Amino acid sequence: MKAAGKGHPCRSMLYMPGNNPGMMQHVPAFGADSVLLDLEDAVAEREKDAARRLVAHFVREIDFGGVVVTVRVNGADTPHFERDLEEIIPSAPAAVRIPKCHSPEDVKRADAAIGRIEREQGMPPGGVRIHAMLETAHGIEHAFEIARAAERVEALTLGGQDLTADMGVQKTRDGAELFYARGRIVMAAKAAGLMVFDTVWTDIDDAEGLKSEAELAARLGFTGKAAIHPAQIDAIHEAWRPDARELRRAFRIVEAAERAEREGKGVISVDGRMVDGPIVVRAFTLIRLGHLYGINEEADL
Amino acid sequence: MSAGQNLRTIENALSRAVPVEVPGLRKYGPYVSPFAYLERQISAPAKGGFPLRLREPRHDKVTDDIKKAVERSGLENGMTISFHHHLRNGDAVIPKILQALAEMGFRDLALAPSSLPDSHDMVADCMRSGLVSRLFSSGARGEVGRAISAGELDVPVILRSHGGRVRAIEQGDIQIDVAFLAAPACDRYGNMTGSAGRSACGSLGYAQVDARHARHVIAVTDNLEDYPLHPRISIPQYLVDQVLVVDSIGDPSKIATGAARISRNPVDLRIARNAFDLIAASGLLTNGCSFQVGAGGASLAVAACVKDYMAEKKIRGSFGLGGMSGYMIEMLEQGYFEAMLDVQSFDRSVTDSMTRNASHIEIDASCYANPFNRGCVAHNLDIVVLAALDIDLDFNIDVQTGHDGVLRGAIGGHPDTAAGAKLAVVAAPSFRGGVPTIKESVTTVCTPGETVDAFVTERGICINPKREDLLECARNARLPVKDIRALRTEVEKLTGVPDAPEFDRNRIVALVEYRDGTLLDSVYRVK
Numbered sequence: 143m144k145a146a147g148k149g150h151p152c153r154s155m156l157y158m159p160g161n162n163p164g165m166m167q168h169v170p171a172f173g174a175d176s177v178l179l180d181l182e183d184a185v186a187e188r189e190k191d192a193a194r195r196l197v198a199h200f201v202r203e204i205d206f207g208g209v210v211v212t213v214r215v216n217g218a219d220t221p222h223f224e225r226d227l228e229e230i231i232p233s234a235p236a237a238v239r240i241p242k243c244h245s246p247e248d249v250k251r252a253d254a255a256i257g258r259i260e261r262e263q264g265m266p267p268g269g270v271r272i273h274a275m276l277e278t279a280h281g282i283e284h285a286f287e288i289a290r291a292a293e294r295v296e297a298l299t300l301g302g303q304d305l306t307a308d309m310g311v312q313k314t315r316d317g318a319e320l321f322y323a324r325g326r327i328v329m330a331a332k333a334a335g336l337m338v339f340d341t342v343w344t345d346i347d348d349a350e351g352l353k354s355e356a357e358l359a360a361r362l363g364f365t366g367k368a369a370i371h372p373a374q375i376d377a378i379h380e381a382w383r384p385d386a387r388e389l390r391r392a393f394r395i396v397e398a399a400e401r402a403e404r405e406g407k408g409v410i411s412v413d414g415r416m417v418d419g420p421i422v423v424r425a426f427t428l429i430r431l432g433h434l435y436g437i438n439e440e441a442d443l
Numbered sequence: 444m445s446a447g448q449n450l451r452t453i454e455n456a457l458s459r460a461v462p463v464e465v466p467g468l469r470k471y472g473p474y475v476s477p478f479a480y481l482e483r484q485i486s487a488p489a490k491g492g493f494p495l496r497l498r499e500p501r502h503d504k505v506t507d508d509i510k511k512a513v514e515r516s517g518l519e520n521g522m523t524i525s526f527h528h529h530l531r532n533g534d535a536v537i538p539k540i541l542q543a544l545a546e547m548g549f550r551d552l553a554l555a556p557s558s559l560p561d562s563h564d565m566v567a568d569c570m571r572s573g574l575v576s577r578l579f580s581s582g583a584r585g586e587v588g589r590a591i592s593a594g595e596l597d598v599p600v601i602l603r604s605h606g607g608r609v610r611a612i613e614q615g616d617i618q619i620d621v622a623f624l625a626a627p628a629c630d631r632y633g634n635m636t637g638s639a640g641r642s643a644c645g646s647l648g649y650a651q652v653d654a655r656h657a658r659h660v661i662a663v664t665d666n667l668e669d670y671p672l673h674p675r676i677s678i679p680q681y682l683v684d685q686v687l688v689v690d691s692i693g694d695p696s697k698i699a700t701g702a703a704r705i706s707r708n709p710v711d712l713r714i715a716r717n718a719f720d721l722i723a724a725s726g727l728l729t730n731g732c733s734f735q736v737g738a739g740g741a742s743l744a745v746a747a748c749v750k751d752y753m754a755e756k757k758i759r760g761s762f763g764l765g766g767m768s769g770y771m772i773e774m775l776e777q778g779y780f781e782a783m784l785d786v787q788s789f790d791r792s793v794t795d796s797m798t799r800n801a802s803h804i805e806i807d808a809s810c811y812a813n814p815f816n817r818g819c820v821a822h823n824l825d826i827v828v829l830a831a832l833d834i835d836l837d838f839n840i841d842v843q844t845g846h847d848g849v850l851r852g853a854i855g856g857h858p859d860t861a862a863g864a865k866l867a868v869v870a871a872p873s874f875r876g877g878v879p880t881i882k883e884s885v886t887t888v889c890t891p892g893e894t895v896d897a898f899v900t901e902r903g904i905c906i907n908p909k910r911e912d913l914l915e916c917a918r919n920a921r922l923p924v925k926d927i928r929a930l931r932t933e934v935e936k937l938t939g940v941p942d943a944p945e946f947d948r949n950r951i952v953a954l955v956e957y958r959d960g961t962l963l964d965s966v967y968r969v970k
Contacts, residue, residue: 167937171713171901205936372709436921 151434152176152210152297153366154378155339159184160213161193166200169209172372173379175434176210181226182217182241190222194229201233212273214239218248224255231259237271237296242304244281246291249274253292268294273339277301278308282323285330298331299368300324302341315351317358328363340367349377356381383435384428386443392425392432393440399425449949452965457839457888461962462951467577467598469616471954472961477862477894480814480959494658496684505631505667507688509543513621515685516659518544522620523553525657527650528581529625529637529787532562533697536625536663539689541565545574553577555617557608557649557808558853561585562697570596579617581605582843582853583953591952592849594968600850600953602843602889602966605649605786606812606819606859607958612656613815616960622657624650625692629664630672633683637788638675638797638805640666642692643699645788645797646767647677651807654682661685665692675798677805699791703768705747706740710872713901715744717923718828718870721897721904723752724920725866725913727825732760734780735827735860738768738789741870745828746770753779764820765811765827765856767803772796775803784820786811786856812859814958821856821863829857831871831898833885836927838892838907840869841885843955846878848944848969850953854889858958861894866913873900873934878941881931886944888964889955898927905930945970 156174158165160181169177179200185193201211213235215226219242230238240252252272260267272295274288281288282305289298302320306313313319324340331338340359343352352374359367360381367378384392394412399422402410410417437443450462455473464470506512518524524544526537537556542565544552554575559566564586569575571590578600583591591600603611611617626635627642637647642665654660660683667688706712722728722745734749736742747770753760760780763771767785769792775783782802788794797803812821832852833841840861842852861867871880880900896913898905903925906914917924925933946967953966 165709168710168713168901172709173713205933373707373712 151365151431152337152339153382153434154369154375155212155366156369156372156375157184157342159193160197161185161189163196163200166197167204170205170207172375174209174369174372174375175366176212176236177206178212178214178239178368179235180214181222181230182214190216194222194226198229198233201230201235211235212237212239214241214275217242218251227252227255227259231256231270232263232265234265235270237273239273239275239299241275241301242278242281243274243276243288244278245284246287249288249291249295253294256294270294271296273297273299275299275301276323276327277304279305282326285327286333289330289334289336295334295336297337297339297365298327299339300327300341303344305341315348317355324359324362324364332363337365338363340364342368342370343374344370346371346373352377353381379434382431384431384437389428389432389437390440390443392428395422395425396429450951455962457837457891457963459888459964461954461965462599465599465954468601474891474957474961474963477891479961503631504633504683505686505688509540509687509689510547512661512685512687513543513547516621516661518549518621518659520550520552523555523618525554525617525619525622525653526556527624527647527653528556528558528560529644529647529650530560530642530693530698531644531700532560533642533693533695533699534560534563534625535691535693536623536689537563538565540623540663541569541574545569545572549574551576553579555579555619557605557653558582558855559584559587563587567595579603579608579611580853581608581855583850584852588850592966592969594947594950594952596952599951599965601956602854602953603956604812604854604858604958605808605856606814606821607956607960609652609809609813610815610958610960611956612652613809613813614960619653619657621659621661622650622653623661623663623687624654624678626662626664626666626678627692628666628668628672629662629686630668630670630680631686632670632680633660633662633686634670634672634676634678634680635662635664635683636672636675636677638677638795639668642666642695643794645699645794646785646805648786648806648811649808651678652809654678659684661687663687663689663692665689699794703738703740703743703770703790705743705770708740710901711741712744714870714872714899715741715748717901717904718745718868718899719748719752720920720922721868721899721913721917722749722826722828722866724916724922725826726916727866728752728756728758730758730760732758733762733764733823733825734760735763735765735824735864736771737828737830738766738770739830742828742830743768743770745870746774750774750779762820764824765860767793769793772800772803775800784811812856812863812958814859814862819859819863821859824860824864826866827860827864827868829861829867829869829890831869831880833880833882834869834871834895834898834927835882835885835892836931837884838895838898838927839885839888840890840892840895841887842889844886844966846941846944848886848946848967850966854955858890858894861890862958867894867896868899869895869897870899873902873930874938877938879931879934879938881927881934883931887955887966891957891963900930902933903930
């Protein structure tokens with residue numbers, strides 16, 4: 143099982159065409175936290191069957207190292223949806239990404255199908271998670287209900303290309319048109335306790351644009367961002383690098399929290415100020431994030 | 444019985460069987476270690492120096508008749524001819540001359556080019572026809588490689604590094620009788636350069652050696668300029684016996700290809716990133732550093748990382764070395780290095796830079812890499828990034844034989860710079876076309892593992908265990924260090940283990956000479 147699981151950071155999610163074994167075999171080399179093997183937009187209609195078989199085989203047989211493996215299946219409105227699930231779920235990816243989640247019913251349908259396949263295959267129920275991709279105005283407006291539609295929903299993801307088309311606007315470099323959607327989807331995910339991924343930056347030659355968009359996503363509260371080329375991974379990871387000052391404080395908060403627990407004290411105080419529960423949780427999250435940048439103690443800063 | 448058969452062999456320090464003598468060539472010693480030659484105290488004067496020539500003032504050197512030029516050179520059957528490979532795949536001089544020699548009925552010549560371009564399949568025909576009976580080269584590819592590996596030459600081909608070739612010439616192992624040197628710009632007295640003319644190729648660093656040591660030197664040009672050639676002379680008139688004017692010395696579009704682009708292949712870029720990270724971690728990238736890298740897309744990606752790092756840290760290097768790419772010249776022009784030492788230019792953007800920029804310096808192959816002179820630049824080098832076909836668990840490198848055992852590469856400056864540099868990084872994909880790069884034991888050792896400090900792939904960095912200091916640097920920088928055996932297992936899980944090619948071990952078709960003239964390995968006939 144290649145479960146992402148709670149707490150496994152997925153700052154980057156690398157798109158990889160599901161019909162390109164030459165690239166898929168190199169996944170562990172690129173340094174992404176997670177990979178998204180794509181059966182949908184990256185695969186031409188007449189190659190759908192071959193790609194599905196190939197991806198199922200790869201997920202089952204290939205050692206992806208520590209990379210979290212997810213698969214984007216075709217939408218429920220296509221003839222491929224059911225067959226994708228039938229063949230992909232038994233290979234036990236960490237999650238499947240369901241595109242074009244329009245309403246909670248889309249997620250419920252996928253959940254029911256996945257649950258049935260898991261039972262038939264004798265797999266642990268709920269093992270394969272759902273990443274719900276919101277890429278319509280309707281989907282965005284129902285983000286929270288979608289997030290809560292099934293237990294196995296683990297993440298919401300924003301599909302910026304289709305969404306701007308649905309909104310009848312152009313996707314621009316500064317992304318002002320997506321500002322509301324980003325805020326809405328992040329808030330829904332946070333309210334439901336899920337991960338939330340930002341859309342791709344499509345211009346692989348525009349490193350500056352990628353950098354500023356990734357930084358924006360990190361500031362808004364996204365937990366990660368999709369990448370369409372391995373060259374984008376480093377910039378994405380850099381955007382989530384914890385601020386040194388904040389991290390220093392996190393070390394002190396955690397130390398104080400541990401001390402308070404040893405001493406049986408209910409109140410935690412750092413630098414003479416009281417610290418609440420959510421801040422302690424955030425401090426732990428920051429420190430886990432710091433590990434990904436080789437920062438294991440304050441001295442590493 | 445052919446000379447390659449049943450030779451008496453001895454095991455060298457790498458446990459490779461190598462002959463003690465090759466009939467028709469010379470006696471050989473086995474490879475011992477990279478600098479074992481320093482114990483030998485050679486004091487004999489160099490052989491193979493150019494002989495004295497007595498010429499009347501203002502005598503005429505120019506002809507447009509190949510056959511007359513050959514006749515005047517005194518070439519005879521059994522002699523040795525040489526060419527340079529600065530025109531790369533655009534070269535038309537080697538085929539033109541060999542064809543004329545065939546028409547003149549020559550036989551049994553030794554062909555001793557500085558290397559053979561990929562495109563010269565016709566040399567295989569010359570081997571089959573008996574025109575060429577012996578070959579000394581840096582490499583053999585294409586049809587020539589296949590013909591040699593099939594055992595079509597009786598005498599084993601001698602494969603040498605660029606530095607080793609100069610040593611061989613100066614010690615008399617190669618005695619060049621006639622050198623046919625393509626000259627992109629030449630005057631009527633034989634002053635020549637590669638940095639001008641429609642067939643310009645840049646540096647003539649390999650040709651300079653042949654010009655100094657050949658018994659007879661013929662400049663072959665399609666661009667006769669007014670005397671004296673100016674502003675630049677790479678090979679001076681007093682070394683040149685004749686000037687042969689031909690229609691064309693080659694195809695300019697293939698001589699000076701457009702500048703190589705930095706690879707966009709994600710695997711190449713990952714390899715480059717890992718290689719750069721190791722270089723940075725080594726601590727060698729400081730003010731006054733020196734650097735050599737190839738011109739392939741992945742190599743340029745390493746150079747690009749190095750440049751960004753130097754810019755960020757405000758580092759100014761001393762020199763860049765070797766085959767020179769446009770990217771390196773850009774780094775020179777932008778002030779990242781004080782000078783570029785250029786033995787061979789790789790692309791069009793480099794060609795006229797030497798004329799424009801006095802810090803872009805043409806050096807000859809002896810200055811570049813000859814281990815037996817009073818100091819070559821390769822021995823002053825800090826960092827070199829090299830390629831490989833295969834590597835083995837002892838870090839020995841094969842740049843000659845592919846997975847099928849057939850000769851398909853060239854040694855170039857690989858062993859020279861690996862031995863000389865403080866840090867020799869070999870960068871290659873962990874597998875290509877489903878064939879793993881790490882072997883238990885390489886087919887042909889071209890560069891001994893003891894001169895290779897690290898092997899860098901997209902899947903991680905393997906450090907030679909003898910470099911404990913480097914391993915510590917890499918670990919401290921949290922680089923993805925992997926044991927080479929573990930990486931081999933990881934890759935073979937994906938690829939499986941390919942069958943080894945089958946060889947006829949009684950039939951040596953080529954020998955790899957180390958730069959000091961000892962034998963590194965034998966190449967056998969492929970069954």
